Amino acid sequence: MFTARFAVGVLILLLARSWIWRDKRQRILPPSPPGQPLIGHLRVIPDRHPEFQYARWAKEYDTDILYFNVLGRSIIVLNSIEAAHELLDKRGANYSDRPRFVLFEVMGWGVTLTFLRWSPRFVLHRKLLQKSFTQSACKAYQPIQAEEARRAARAIVADPNGWEIILRQFSTAVVLRVGFGIEVQEKDDPYVKMTLDVEEATGQGGVPASNVVDFFPVLRYVPNSIARLSKLFRPLIHARRTKRFIQRLHDAPWESVESSIRAKEHLKPSFVHTQFDQYLVNEAAGKPNDAMIEDIKGIAGAITIAGGNTTWSTIIVCILGLLKNPEAYAKARAEIEDVIGVDENRDLLRLPTFEDRPRLKYLANVLHETTRWQPLSPLGVPHATLADDEYNGFHIPAGSVVYPNVRAMSRDERHYSSPEEFCPERYEPVDRGGRGEPLPDGPFGFGRRACPGKYLAMSGVYIVISTLLATMHLRCPKDENGNEILPNIVFSDGLSGVPGSFGCLITPRSKHAEVLLGC
Numbered sequence: 001m002f003t004a005r006f007a008v009g010v011l012i013l014l015l016a017r018s019w020i021w022r023d024k025r026q027r028i029l030p031p032s033p034p035g036q037p038l039i040g041h042l043r044v045i046p047d048r049h050p051e052f053q054y055a056r057w058a059k060e061y062d063t064d065i066l067y068f069n070v071l072g073r074s075i076i077v078l079n080s081i082e083a084a085h086e087l088l089d090k091r092g093a094n095y096s097d098r099p100r101f102v103l104f105e106v107m108g109w110g111v112t113l114t115f116l117r118w119s120p121r122f123v124l125h126r127k128l129l130q131k132s133f134t135q136s137a138c139k140a141y142q143p144i145q146a147e148e149a150r151r152a153a154r155a156i157v158a159d160p161n162g163w164e165i166i167l168r169q170f171s172t173a174v175v176l177r178v179g180f181g182i183e184v185q186e187k188d189d190p191y192v193k194m195t196l197d198v199e200e201a202t203g204q205g206g207v208p209a210s211n212v213v214d215f216f217p218v219l220r221y222v223p224n225s226i227a228r229l230s231k232l233f234r235p236l237i238h239a240r241r242t243k244r245f246i247q248r249l250h251d252a253p254w255e256s257v258e259s260s261i262r263a264k265e266h267l268k269p270s271f272v273h274t275q276f277d278q279y280l281v282n283e284a285a286g287k288p289n290d291a292m293i294e295d296i297k298g299i300a301g302a303i304t305i306a307g308g309n310t311t312w313s314t315i316i317v318c319i320l321g322l323l324k325n326p327e328a329y330a331k332a333r334a335e336i337e338d339v340i341g342v343d344e345n346r347d348l349l350r351l352p353t354f355e356d357r358p359r360l361k362y363l364a365n366v367l368h369e370t371t372r373w374q375p376l377s378p379l380g381v382p383h384a385t386l387a388d389d390e391y392n393g394f395h396i397p398a399g400s401v402v403y404p405n406v407r408a409m410s411r412d413e414r415h416y417s418s419p420e421e422f423c424p425e426r427y428e429p430v431d432r433g434g435r436g437e438p439l440p441d442g443p444f445g446f447g448r449r450a451c452p453g454k455y456l457a458m459s460g461v462y463i464v465i466s467t468l469l470a471t472m473h474l475r476c477p478k479d480e481n482g483n484e485i486l487p488n489i490v491f492s493d494g495l496s497g498v499p500g501s502f503g504c505l506i507t508p509r510s511k512h513a514e515v516l517l518g519c
């Protein structure tokens with residue numbers, strides 16, 4: 001009974017929407033595969049990893065821009081770096097909105113920059129985050145990252161099989177310390193646990209902006225008793241069930257630092273410490289505050305959710321690339337020996353630091369190649385357009401959802417030869433034997449929505465990978481015949497792709513290496 005009524009309701013909503021959305025002037029839209037009446041391309045777009053099919057369509061129709069209509073909503077997919085630069089960067093002011101992420105709002109991510117629509121609040125959050133994590137502002141966080149990287153390496157020495165979870169704890173500890181400034185315990189930290197739970201819950205929210213409540217926001221009010229009748233509502237029930245975890249992540253770390261900041265004790269380099277201290281100074285001086293406490297908490301929460309899995313996955317992909325390309329691994333190690341110096345046993349004289357980074361040029365290309373080879377968000381985070389626009393004669397309606405197909409860009413053979421290869425040399429200039437290919441530009445997004453945490457993230461990846469290369473052997477496990485088991489990678493769908501587990505033996509190079517780490 002309820003379901004029948006519900007179905008009729010949805011149909012009416014659809015009809016109304018398709019009527020409103022009909023383009024009355026019949027302008028030429030970008031190419032698209034044939035759709036179906038009313039629901040458009042809903043069932044034409046693959047559920048899982050659509051980036052591959054988008055790339056095939058782009059080839060088939062010989063276009064770098066594709067159009068889809070899903071339940072009356074316009075979707076634009078950009079398949080070349082040129083299109084993304086032209087629209088998302090150059091015409092950024094029109095392309096910096098987001099679609100509504102209703103499911104994530106229900107979950108409690110309502111004041112999280114990533115999901116904020118274009119608004120004064122967006123402008124405020126964006127400004128604060130951007131200026132807190134510029135290349136030079138990130139220097140303040142380097143000691144935290146170095147300390148956590150060494151702690152992670154020691155933990156791997158003690159528990160080699162736990163390397164994946166240990167590295168995940170590394171990235172989580174860094175964002176918690178950088179975001180909230182809380183102390184993280186050596187083992188079984190409750191805040192780290194809390195954050196891992198939240199990442200789990202959020203990851204299970206599925207592909208962003210693709211859920212029934214994302215398409216029809218009023219459906220978020222459907223009571224659970226009815227929602228349970230259809231599997232379409234499973235994500236909604238999941239969101240309601242996990243909301244309290246997300247709330248707790250915003251409140252608990254805050255509560256643990258609030259009073260010490262008020263008392264001006266132990267001021268630490270962290271977003272919350274800096275911003276809340278400023279807030280109190282303004283308050284005492286009778287000056288108005290732009291950022292309210294809710295904003296500060298929201299931004300710290302954004303740092304935590306946006307920076308945890310992403311940094312971790314990048315580290316894992318880098319290890320994967322090095323395992324798959326032993327030559328690159330050997331070169332990266334040799335460069336570290338060269339820059340830091342070795343004793344008669346080929347033991348390094350000291351651990352790598354951030355001061356070494358400018359001289360570790362090959363390693364820099366290893367990190368670039370990591371982001372190109374397996375972009376973590378193959379379709380980025382969708383942007384939305386604020387005004388009607390035109391590109392190459394095609395009409396782009398206001399309110400369109402725009403996906404940059406970063407995966408397709410990274411495989412573009414006009415720019416990258418043998419794009420499936422993990423090959424750091426591709427960026428080296430031709431006159432030094434390299435291929436002179438352009439650095440990847442896209443794995444961190446575009447325009448006014450580009451990732452503000454890029455420098456922080458890549459500093460974290462740098463210090464972990466250089467520390468591991470300096471102190472450990474990284475090897476593939478062997479099967480019973482002594483052949484190496486090469487890792488096979490599968491990426492999850494969702495907010496960011498997370499690589500599946502693979503075997504890797506990480507063992508200390510020598511007793512001396514353990515001593516350097518402080519084991």
Ligand code: HEM
Nearest residue numbers: 113114303306307310311314381444445446449451453457
């Ligand atoms: C290697 C790790 C990371 C990768 C690959 C990554 C990638 C991305 C991408 C693709 C976007 C969407 C950009 C767009 O819409 O065009 C994004 C947005 C964002 N990232 Fe990162 N990110 C990483 C680490 C971090 C870290 C450590 C932080 C912490 C400060 C962070 C904070 C954010 C925020 C707040 C947004 C939303 C920006 C907005 O909507 O205006 N990210 N990131």
Ligand SMILES: *[C@@H]1O[C@H](CO)[C@@H](O)[C@H](O)[C@H]1NC(C)=O
Nearest residue numbers: 199200202203204309496498
């Ligand atoms: C983070 O990684 C974990 C472990 O692979 C995964 O289960 C979860 O869904 C991911 N979360 C997000 C938000 O990507």
Ligand SMILES: *[C@@H]1O[C@H](CO)[C@@H](O)[C@H](O)[C@H]1NC(C)=O
Nearest residue numbers: 091092093094387388389390
């Ligand atoms: C946004 O698009 C409209 C219509 O094409 C144009 O008039 C306006 O200048 C654009 N704004 C920017 C900043 O590109």
